[in-house]
Amino acid sequence: MTRSLQSELKKRHPFDSLEQEATLAVMRTSDLLENRLARLLRENGLTLTQYNVLRILRGEGKPMPCLEVADRMIQVAPAITRVVDQLLGMGLITKTQSVHDRRVFEIALTPTASPLLRKIDQPLLDLHTNLLAAATKSDLKTLIRILEQVRSGIVDN
Amino acid sequence: MTRSLQSELKKRHPFDSLEQEATLAVMRTSDLLENRLARLLRENGLTLTQYNVLRILRGEGKPMPCLEVADRMIQVAPAITRVVDQLLGMGLITKTQSVHDRRVFEIALTPTASPLLRKIDQPLLDLHTNLLAAATKSDLKTLIRILEQVRSGIVDN
DNA sequence: TGTAAACAAATGATGAGTCAAGTACTCCTT
DNA sequence: AAGGAGTACTTGACTCATCATTTGTTTACA
Numbered sequence: 001m002t003r004s005l006q007s008e009l010k011k012r013h014p015f016d017s018l019e020q021e022a023t024l025a026v027m028r029t030s031d032l033l034e035n036r037l038a039r040l041l042r043e044n045g046l047t048l049t050q051y052n053v054l055r056i057l058r059g060e061g062k063p064m065p066c067l068e069v070a071d072r073m074i075q076v077a078p079a080i081t082r083v084v085d086q087l088l089g090m091g092l093i094t095k096t097q098s099v100h101d102r103r104v105f106e107i108a109l110t111p112t113a114s115p116l117l118r119k120i121d122q123p124l125l126d127l128h129t130n131l132l133a134a135a136t137k138s139d140l141k142t143l144i145r146i147l148e149q150v151r152s153g154i155v156d157n
Numbered sequence: 158m159t160r161s162l163q164s165e166l167k168k169r170h171p172f173d174s175l176e177q178e179a180t181l182a183v184m185r186t187s188d189l190l191e192n193r194l195a196r197l198l199r200e201n202g203l204t205l206t207q208y209n210v211l212r213i214l215r216g217e218g219k220p221m222p223c224l225e226v227a228d229r230m231i232q233v234a235p236a237i238t239r240v241v242d243q244l245l246g247m248g249l250i251t252k253t254q255s256v257h258d259r260r261v262f263e264i265a266l267t268p269t270a271s272p273l274l275r276k277i278d279q280p281l282l283d284l285h286t287n288l289l290a291a292a293t294k295s296d297l298k299t300l301i302r303i304l305e306q307v308r309s310g311i312v313d314n
Numbered sequence: 315t316g317t318a319a320a321c322a323a324a325t326g327a328t329g330a331g332t333c334a335a336g337t338a339c340t341c342c343t344t
Numbered sequence: 345a346a347g348g349a350g351t352a353c354t355t356g357a358c359t360c361a362t363c364a365t366t367t368g369t370t371t372a373c374a
Contacts, residue, residue: 016278016282017282017285017286018294018297018298018301019285019286019288019289019297020281020282020285021297021301022289022292022297022300022301023190023194023285023288023289025300025301025304025305026183026186026187026190026300026304027187027190027191028231028304028308029183029187029304029307029308030183030184030186030187030188031187031231032231032308032311033180033183033184033311034184035231036311037180047329047330049330049331065352065353066352066353067351067352067353074185074188074189074192075331076331076332076333077352077353077354078331078332078333078353078354078355079330079331079332080353081353081354081355082330082331082354083330101339101340101351101352102338102339102340102352103338103339103340103351103352103353104339104351104352104353105352105353121173124177125173125174125177128174128176128177128180129174129176131176131180131307131310131311132176132179132180132307132310133310134306134307134309134310134311135179135303135306135307135310137175139303139306140175140176140178140179140303141175142299142303143179143182143183143300143303143304144175144178144179144182146292146296146297146299146300147182147183147185147186147300148182149291149292149296150186150288150289150291150292151185151186151189152291153288153289153290153291153292154189154190154193154288154291204359204360206360206361222322222323223322223323224321224322224323232361233361233362233363234322234323234324235323235324235325235361235362235363235364236360236361236362237323238323238324238325239324239360239361240360241323242324258321258322258369258370259322259368259369259370260321260322260323260368260369260370261321261322261323261369262322262323
């Protein structure tokens, strides 16, 4: 409330806690990485979200329910519906109603999608390598381990 | 092109490279963290971006040009203009044209902003602590170091 | 001096994500 | 065998971020 308290809060060290500094570091780095990836994908007519759906479908290798795809991304349901619509319009996926549960719609890659994905594979791999070139392999493993630990410690909803 | 090549690309290991795995880990973790922070801030009538501008201004302690604020975030210029407009509308900042360079508009916190920021400080600090509670202090330091190294290795634009 | 390049910020159009509500379907209960 | 709860999406309205372009203003240099 008072001016003295206000200036007291102004610290030489820019962060109030190690946790805050780490959070901001993760978010800043992520933004930077996302921008670069998005740029490369845009040159191939895809958004990051669209590509992620395709990547997940390829990884799975068989048709998947929409919401299961959403789960593997951070995406919420309505977003997936729209991405699926876009990819359908591009002819990159098919959507079929499941016979076992007619609430479920399964999506799968079309033959058109495969060459597109393969065309992107190498440049994307190169980009990934370049973006993280400043870190050693061992650091990357450490990074992955710590982040995994962090995520597992965050209870959902 | 052929079906055999396609299935050849399907690996048991879900990631093509350590770098890709690390990138995705950073992005997923960031999304998770952002969601939580955004939720807390929304309860206080702020978006993450708006709060970041206020935080940077408080950290600086004196008026700053818009673009300098943008630089400290990842934000691109047009985004800042709009956030500044929003914060102006809320009465949380002032904007004055610099007398030295009339292209420049400097923004600064109003007295209204300080109590709001202080009100948020403690819950936010607690949230940061909770979100990263699964990692040890030493891991957090390592995390910060590696991410900093990664960011410094990414040439801008 | 005058004119072009560079710069800070604003603007308009577009697109992606989020929330709230709605539809269609399944499963569970009694 | 209803009735109700829950699930898998869908849709519409809205907000926020981004791109491309434009408006002032300053600097550089010819």
